Amino acid sequence: xxxxxDFERPIADLEARLVEMKKLAExxxxxxxEAVASLEVSISKLRKEIFENLTRWQRVQLSRHPxxxxxxxxxSLMCDQFIELHxxxxxxxDPAMVGGFAELGGQTVMILGTQKGRNTKQRQQxxxxxxxxxxxxxxLRLMKLAEKFNKPIITMxxxxxxxxxxxxxxxxxxxxxxxxLKEMFSLKVPVICIIIGEGASGGALGIAIGDxxxxxxxxxxxxxxxxxxxxxxxxxxxxxxQAAEAMKLSARDMEKYGLVDGIVEEPxxxxxxxxxxxxxxxxxxxxxxxxxxxxxxxxxxxSQRIDKFCSMGVVVE
Amino acid sequence: MSWFIxxxxxxxxxxxxKREAPDGLWYQCPNCKKVMHxxxxxxxxxxxxxxxxxxxxxxxxxxxxxxxxxxFTELDANMTSADPLHFVDTKAYPERVKxxxxxxxxxxxxxxxxxxxNDLEVTIACMDFNFIGGSMGSVVGEKIARAxxxxxxxxxxFLMISRSGGARMMEAGFSLMQMAKTSAxxxxxxxxxxxxxxxxxxxxxxxxxxxxxxxxDFNIAEPGALIGFAGPRVIRETIGKNLPEGxxxxxxxxEHGFLDFIVDRKDLKDKVTSLFRxxx
Ligand SMILES: [Zn+2]
Numbered sequence: 001x002x003x004x005x006d007f008e009r010p011i012a013d014l015e016a017r018l019v020e021m022k023k024l025a026e027x028x029x030x031x032x033x034e035a036v037a038s039l040e041v042s043i044s045k046l047r048k049e050i051f052e053n054l055t056r057w058q059r060v061q062l063s064r065h066p067x068x069x070x071x072x073x074x075x076s077l078m079c080d081q082f083i084e085l086h087x088x089x090x091x092x093x094d095p096a097m098v099g100g101f102a103e104l105g106g107q108t109v110m111i112l113g114t115q116k117g118r119n120t121k122q123r124q125q126x127x128x129x130x131x132x133x134x135x136x137x138x139x140l141r142l143m144k145l146a147e148k149f150n151k152p153i154i155t156m157x158x159x160x161x162x163x164x165x166x167x168x169x170x171x172x173x174x175x176x177x178x179x180x181l182k183e184m185f186s187l188k189v190p191v192i193c194i195i196i197g198e199g200a201s202g203g204a205l206g207i208a209i210g211d212x213x214x215x216x217x218x219x220x221x222x223x224x225x226x227x228x229x230x231x232x233x234x235x236x237x238x239x240x241x242q243a244a245e246a247m248k249l250s251a252r253d254m255e256k257y258g259l260v261d262g263i264v265e266e267p268x269x270x271x272x273x274x275x276x277x278x279x280x281x282x283x284x285x286x287x288x289x290x291x292x293x294x295x296x297x298x299x300x301x302x303s304q305r306i307d308k309f310c311s312m313g314v315v316v317e
Numbered sequence: 318m319s320w321f322i323x324x325x326x327x328x329x330x331x332x333x334x335k336r337e338a339p340d341g342l343w344y345q346c347p348n349c350k351k352v353m354h355x356x357x358x359x360x361x362x363x364x365x366x367x368x369x370x371x372x373x374x375x376x377x378x379x380x381x382x383x384x385x386x387x388x389f390t391e392l393d394a395n396m397t398s399a400d401p402l403h404f405v406d407t408k409a410y411p412e413r414v415k416x417x418x419x420x421x422x423x424x425x426x427x428x429x430x431x432x433x434x435n436d437l438e439v440t441i442a443c444m445d446f447n448f449i450g451g452s453m454g455s456v457v458g459e460k461i462a463r464a465x466x467x468x469x470x471x472x473x474x475f476l477m478i479s480r481s482g483g484a485r486m487m488e489a490g491f492s493l494m495q496m497a498k499t500s501a502x503x504x505x506x507x508x509x510x511x512x513x514x515x516x517x518x519x520x521x522x523x524x525x526x527x528x529x530x531x532x533x534d535f536n537i538a539e540p541g542a543l544i545g546f547a548g549p550r551v552i553r554e555t556i557g558k559n560l561p562e563g564x565x566x567x568x569x570x571x572e573h574g575f576l577d578f579i580v581d582r583k584d585l586k587d588k589v590t591s592l593f594r595x596x597x
Contacts, residue, residue: 164547174526313455
């Protein structure tokens with residue numbers, strides 16, 4: 001069954017009418033093809049209209065859509081071969097962070113990212129996409145491995161944040177993220193980071209230091225979730241929509257302020273509406289971006305990566 | 318334990334020194350509740366003469382404690398926050414900044430400078446918790462980045478004193494990217510083999526812990542400081558249990574292997590100098 005978000009209600013209603021109309025046609029042998037066609041046009045018009053005027057909060061909702069493709073979905077849709085690698089070589093394997101070498105468009109790449117679960121059991125197993133320190137250390141291990149064998153790195157980010165747990169603190173959640181930030185600046189191979197869903201705070205940034213940081217159209221990336229921002233600044237959960245507006249956390253905002261490098265378009269109706277098309281387009285974007293990055297020397301990439309992040313910020317002097 | 322013969326310090330420090338310390342002639346320790354002379358407390362590096370509780374202090378006090386004769390050249394002293402997002406919550410961000418500047422006399426949540434520490438040229442940046450919870454926005458990130466630039470240019474060791482609740486929400490995405498910016502500069506400092514000591518004081522949490530505060534060649538802390546990524550309230554709500562005694566204290570973090578040592582504030586200057594000298 002499809003999941004409709006509140007603002008998709010009008011589309012859902014029309015789609016329900018379409019189903020009924022088709023059923024009626026089958027049972028009564030009445031020719032409704034003209035009515036069906038016109039209803040289909042209306043639906044696609046309505047969908048386009050709704051999706052062209054999404055608020056920031058609606059994009060947050062879309063970024064969390066339960067049918068949205070996750071990291072492993074992209075890997076299986078885009079890649080010819082994938083060998084998943086596990087473990088941080090110190091504590092354990094973190095199922096909230098996945099990765100491995102893959103064949104993408106005829107070349108070997110390292111793809112890694114946070115991973116959410118599709119059903120209740122999986123969601124728990126993947127810890128809702130919230131990685132522990134082991135996850136960040138596993139990610140760094142895989143990135144170093146990619147560097148060693150001179151393979152480009154693709155990271156995919158979809159996380160409500162790094163896990164705020166007891167053991168996570170004991171094992172140095174802060175240190176693990178901090179290390180990744182510093183180490184990713186020295187990686188000699190091309191690094192492309194893509195926000196494919198939620199990009200919350202340091203937990204997202206911990207695998208998002210790249211030569212190109214891209215955001216899918218209906219995702220968000222900021223220092224805190226709108227709910228938590230609302231709770232802290234307005235002292236109530238109810239201002240999440242205002243918080244989303246105030247934080248300017250959408251892909252368009254982040255690109256406008258120069259905090260990310262580009263936007264990857266989604267199919268009308270969102271990435272969840274057409275996984276195959278979404279993955280096809282993403283593959284195209286990745287391969288194109290890799291071509292661009294391969295024209296630079298490792299030293300150029302590293303210094304441009306450093307300069308780019310160092311120029312972020314607005315102050316008064 | 319003292320590495321050097323300690324010079325008389327703090328006598329000629331200006332009166333605004335006491336900005337973060339309680340005013341008046343007497344100081345009551347919030348930990349053991351005992352009372353001591355304010356002057357005695359100050360001479361003891363703002364630690365309790367009875368129980369050694371480390372009072373929370375700011376950049377003015379740390380600079381006076383660390384720079385010889387409190388002589389230093391401040392960097393970017395007039396840099397203040399912009400409002401790139403036109404952020405409004407219950408109050409407009411520029412108003413919040415303006416009123417905080419008025420209340421604290423500070424321009425933002427970090428100050429930086431260079432000078433001599435036991436005759437050794439050093440660059441120091443120090444956070445001020447009084448300024449919107451020591452939160453990191455563009456000014457904090459930029460001033461730390463430039464302090465590191467100064468350290469690189471002059472090849473002087475870098476000391477960072479952190480005390481922060483984490484991100485400046487009113488700068489949202491810009492705030493987040495300061496973690497990246499400071500990390501980038503520290504990667505360059507590391508490559509240049511210039512030593513970096515990160516001192517974590519009470520409290521250091523959030524994005525500051527997850528970036529420059531944990532990237533020292535030496536990560537050290539003051540006794541009893543709260544240090545963590547997530548704050549205790551968030552963790553308690555996540556796991557639905559009370560947290561064990563001493564959880565996220567400097568001693569706990571040391572025990573788990575994420576600190577090199579805990580330093581008594583009275584020994585800070587001499588111990589950090591000794592460390593830097595050993596690496597010359
Ligand atoms: Zn005391």
